[in-house]
Amino acid sequence: MTDLTTAPGRSGTTTAAQTPPEPGGLTTDGLTVGYRARAVWGRGRPRAVLEDLDLRAGAGELTVLLGPNGAGKSTLLRTLCGLLPPLFGGVRVGGRHITEEPPAALARRLAVVLTDRVDAGLLSARELVALGRHPHTGFTGRLTPGDHEIVQWALAAVGAGHLAERPAAELSDGERQRVLTARALAQEPDVVLLDEPTAFLDVPSRVSLTVLLRDLARDRGLTVVVSTHDLELALRVADAVWLVDRSSHVHTGAPEDLIASGAVAAAFDADHLAFDAVSGSFGLRRPARTTVAVDAPADLLPLLERALAREGLAVRRAGPGDDPQVAADADGNLTLHGADGVVRTHSFHELTRAVRTW
Numbered sequence: 001m002t003d004l005t006t007a008p009g010r011s012g013t014t015t016a017a018q019t020p021p022e023p024g025g026l027t028t029d030g031l032t033v034g035y036r037a038r039a040v041w042g043r044g045r046p047r048a049v050l051e052d053l054d055l056r057a058g059a060g061e062l063t064v065l066l067g068p069n070g071a072g073k074s075t076l077l078r079t080l081c082g083l084l085p086p087l088f089g090g091v092r093v094g095g096r097h098i099t100e101e102p103p104a105a106l107a108r109r110l111a112v113v114l115t116d117r118v119d120a121g122l123l124s125a126r127e128l129v130a131l132g133r134h135p136h137t138g139f140t141g142r143l144t145p146g147d148h149e150i151v152q153w154a155l156a157a158v159g160a161g162h163l164a165e166r167p168a169a170e171l172s173d174g175e176r177q178r179v180l181t182a183r184a185l186a187q188e189p190d191v192v193l194l195d196e197p198t199a200f201l202d203v204p205s206r207v208s209l210t211v212l213l214r215d216l217a218r219d220r221g222l223t224v225v226v227s228t229h230d231l232e233l234a235l236r237v238a239d240a241v242w243l244v245d246r247s248s249h250v251h252t253g254a255p256e257d258l259i260a261s262g263a264v265a266a267a268f269d270a271d272h273l274a275f276d277a278v279s280g281s282f283g284l285r286r287p288a289r290t291t292v293a294v295d296a297p298a299d300l301l302p303l304l305e306r307a308l309a310r311e312g313l314a315v316r317r318a319g320p321g322d323d324p325q326v327a328a329d330a331d332g333n334l335t336l337h338g339a340d341g342v343v344r345t346h347s348f349h350e351l352t353r354a355v356r357t358w
């Protein structure tokens with residue numbers, strides 16, 4: 001990923017203390033999103049997916065859209081970018097209704113990356129990203145040296161510089177996702193909407209793309225709205241969250257607001273999964289069969305706890321004069337004092353297998 005402060009185009013990176021509140025952003029007024037059913041013999045009623053939304057994604061902030069499968073995230077994003085007409089209400093970018101703007105003007109202010117497959121034909125990755133400059137090129141569509149510089153920056157920003165000359169049609173899912181994100185950045189919009197941009201990326205790339213989007217928002221005053229299923233990452237990195245719950249209610253606030261209110265747990269807790277508000281992470285919900293006394297160095301204790309929890313055992317630290325049932329030492333030796341004797345191993349796999357036959 002590239003240094004954002006060296007990016008071409010907009011200048012004036014300042015610290016938060018110097019930056020006045022950014023005007024603009026994206027807002028919705030009483031927005032209802034959904035689908036107009038196909039009329040059969042003149043009948044057919046619209047199906048609202050999310051109703052009466054007054055949302056605001058601030059300029060300079062990364063807003064993350066979270067919710068279970070089928071909650072309406074893609075429907076909302078498609079409506080926000082004008083691909084799907086609202087059932088009621090409207091969407092404004094920088095205070096102006098998106099329906100009032102000519103498409104070319106809107107394309108200079110709003111970029112979108114959806115999950116749909118893109119037919120790149122014979123274009124190289126660089127040429128695909130260069131399409132993002134079209135709203136800015138004149139009648140001829142010819143790119144200036146400045147446009148080429150922005151294309152190069154956008155490719156580098158998403159870590160796709162090495163893909164520039166590759167045929168876009170031959171890219172892997174994750175590589176294509178990066179290149180399409182670069183195309184959106186090359187558009188130099190005020191608002192970027194991305195539907196599950198990290199879906200195909202490996203874990204380090206997910207983190208770097210999410211952090212990049214947050215930094216772009218901060219450093220360039222962009223309004224970035226991203227839908228994702230990367231819940232824990234989103235809750236760590238996002239400035240703001242729109243969380244769609246199981247009743248199609250949208251909760252908004254900083255991640256910590258929604259953790260504290262219990263909205264995150266209510267939206268995602270399931271039979272086998274429980275959200276821990278203290279760590280901000282999910283864990284397996286598994287009732288403990290029993291509690292065992294353990295003795296382990298501080299760095300190994302969490303791993304031991306995790307492995308034993310999978311076998312339905314809760315742990316407590318063995319006290320003085322208390323014989324530990326499971327012990328670990330600094331050399332990684334693991335010892336289980338079971339009913340059938342003592343098992344010594346270096347492997348958590350062996351340990352948990354032994355526990356199963358305990």
Ligand SMILES: Nc1ncnc2c1ncn2[C@@H]1O[C@H](COP(=O)(O)OP(=O)(O)OP(=O)(O)O)[C@@H](O)[C@H]1O
Pocket residue numbers: 035049067068069070071072073074075076
């Ligand atoms: N073209 C369509 N016509 C009618 N209903 C649709 C259409 N596309 C999606 N839906 C429905 O709208 C609801 C919301 O779907 P949407 O794709 O917005 O959810 P999502 O939150 O993006 O889900 P996921 O996390 O699984 O991608 C679902 O019930 C879905 O079946």
